[in-house]
Amino acid sequence: MLSRVLVPLDGSATAEQAFAILPELPCRVVTLLRVVDPGADEERALADLAAVADRLATTGVATGIAVRVGDPAEEIVTAAADADLVVLTGAGRGAGGRRFFGSVADRVSRHAPVPTL
Numbered sequence: 179m180l181s182r183v184l185v186p187l188d189g190s191a192t193a194e195q196a197f198a199i200l201p202e203l204p205c206r207v208v209t210l211l212r213v214v215d216p217g218a219d220e221e222r223a224l225a226d227l228a229a230v231a232d233r234l235a236t237t238g239v240a241t242g243i244a245v246r247v248g249d250p251a252e253e254i255v256t257a258a259a260d261a262d263l264v265v266l267t268g269a270g271r272g273a274g275g276r277r278f279f280g281s282v283a284d285r286v287s288r289h290a291p292v293p294t295l
Contacts, residue, residue, distance in 0.1 A: 180204055184261035186211045186254045186286075189226060196265045199295065201237065203263070208234065209242045211257050213250040220245050251285035258290040265295045 183205040187193045189212070200208060210230055212223045227243035234241050246253040258264050268283040287294040 180262045181206045182261045182263075183208045184211055184254070184258055184264045185209065186213065186250070186257075186264070186266050186282075187227065187230065188212070188250070193267050194230070195267050197234065199265060200234075200239070203265075205239060205263070207240045207242060209244060209257070209261065210234075211244050211246065211254065213246050213248060213253040216247055218247070220247070251282045251289070254282070254286045255289045255291070258286070258292050258294075261292055263293050263295060264290050 180203055183200070183203060185196050185200075185208055187196075187210055210227045212227055214220060214223050223245045224243060227245065231241040231243055244257065246257065254264065254266070264286060266283055266286065268281060283294075
């Protein structure tokens with residue numbers, strides 16, 4: 179059973195498309211994660227995640243929120259150590275730099291210690 183699912187969000191509607199699969203997963207806890215740049219408003223990021231968590235409250239799955247500061251792929255991979263599965267979309271805000279750095283989803287799927295969907 180997938181007890182703990184990590185869903186990284188970047189604030190885009192595209193990233194929230196990851197929620198479509200959640201009802202199909204046998205998970206007990208979903209953690210919503212936002213990774214922000216140094217100096218960004220972490221309180222705002224927490225408030226945004228709390229609003230998303232409120233929308234998910236109707237699913238009956240416990241929802242936690244977390245904000246980390248740093249490189250998105252690195253922080254998601256680190257947070258994945260406490261999850262059984264990472265669920266994320268392939269093209270949120272950062273897709274434009276893919277040809278130079280690789281997408282966040284690509285990097286997470288290659289380096290996460292748990293499966294990535």
